[in-house]
Amino acid sequence: MRHSFFSRRLTIAIAGACLSVLPAMAGLAHADDADLKALYEAAKSAGEDTVSVYMPAAASNQPLFDIFQAEFPGITITPTDIFGAAMFARLEAEVATGKPQADVLSSGDLDFPTLFSKGYLESFAPAGVADLSKGYVGTDNSWYVWTLVPVGPGINTDMISGDGPTSWADLLDPALKGKMAMTSATTLTTSPMAMVQALAGGAIDDAWISAFAAQKPSIGKGTSATMLSVAQGQFAVAPFMALTVLNAAKAKGAPVKFNYLKEGNAVVPLSVGLMKGAPHPNAAKLFISWLLSPSGAKIAAEKLGSVGTMPGSPEPEGMPANHKLLVLTGDAMQAALKDWVAGQAAKFE
Template sequence: MGDVVASTPADTPEVGKAGRLISFRPETAAALPEIYVGNEDQWLDWGMTIGGMFYNTSNVTAEDAPKSYADILDPKWKGRISMTSFRIISGTGQAFAAAIRDGVVDRAWFEGLAAQEPFVTERASAATLAVVNGQSDIGLDIPFHYYVEAKAKGAPIEMVFPAEGGISIPRNVGIFEGAKNINAAKLFVAWMFTPEAQAAIAQSGLQGTMPGAPGVDGTPEGLTLHAIDWKTLQENYGGYLTMFQEVFSQ
């Protein structure tokens, strides 16, 4: 039905495994870091979400808000945190897999988080709403572009860019085998990695993946992003998920 697939490292590799994608890496993406390159050039990551914590400004002051993932384990936040479940396959769990990979958090940190008795939901939207309506004071994860949208609608929240760096899920693009408009598809993919496209990506609230891509307005300059990659998901996420289910057994 389509010429291109646009998804995340959790899904696109399965399309590639099924033999549905061609290998294509345009000259515009020649300098793309290898962590953002799919198996045999079948897909390419063009942008990344910028994830961090957030808090309800009616209940928490900027001075009192946690500034790092370590701070969120402070006993004063017990029973005041909202989060998406780690026990199921979720975007938050996949994003935090990169933080585990990079040594930002470990099992002991997740055990500390579980001991905080957070409000847990299977839907990210419900976890966000719990902070917006004051049911919880702190949210564990919100993408920056969702935060901007919620703020524009009047949500009483502020985002925290953790000292350890934000978590991120890349967005990618690939071309279907047998695409009816193959030349147009290749032109589109090639354009995604041009300076013009990377600037447009930043304006949408996502961080471009190309070296030198402009930062996103409203985010700290030089912000570190721990972005999940398809190899980590395929090779390690199963073990991480088992650990999550053991830690968050209640």
């Protein structure tokens, strides 16, 4: 797997990416069992039996929660499907009333600078996190990009015979005109995030964006709703589908598959942070540390299809060897999306 970074933190990120090809160091880089056991004991001693996690597409992460709960009996993950403005409104209310209910915030990397500036995040350094590429570490150790969710064409196998789109160029096939669904390109959703990463990575150019807009993709309410419309056969292809969401639908029997693209796939960088004043801080620290541990990364790859950011994290099944991931995080992503909203987004209106 190759992480292709295009941020101001390029040099550091490349160094981090280099680390990822040194699997021999993997065991040293992560939190070990003793660290996790100590946190587990601390949580149990404090009577903390749950971790409230705010995150998008929470239902598709259930396999991850199930395994955590099996590894740490007595601690239950309570996920809430919330992100973006709704999450900010909820947190604002909780903080103002002095009763925070969230323990862990996991969302797109874009939300975290704002969460940090509003003072919602507690600085916390999980064991072994010193080896994480600096491109994945938030200000003052307040958040970490814990996994990269590959984004690519989600295909209804009942409607598309053969492979379907396997390159960015294939998405311009006139046969797909009017048969694709995606999230809004004019607000900060997975679709524009995927396209700005592909632009920065050189997989596509301005002419591609114009030609793709002319394919008239339908706009779904969100990633989950878009997945549903493809799984049900309303549309044949979701060009910017998060692999975790697709895998959740596939596990329930939906006739869908995911394609890796020749030029590389964009990703959704998911960050995680500890809520300041969290009601279950020890259990929350345990969960965050576990996400960044070899166990967490392995489960995320196996069950969700996402790629851990810690060095030596395994790749999901089906991902081609040395596959290129087009990654933008932090300031670089914010700047690229700002440019997108001011320019390319108009092509989709």
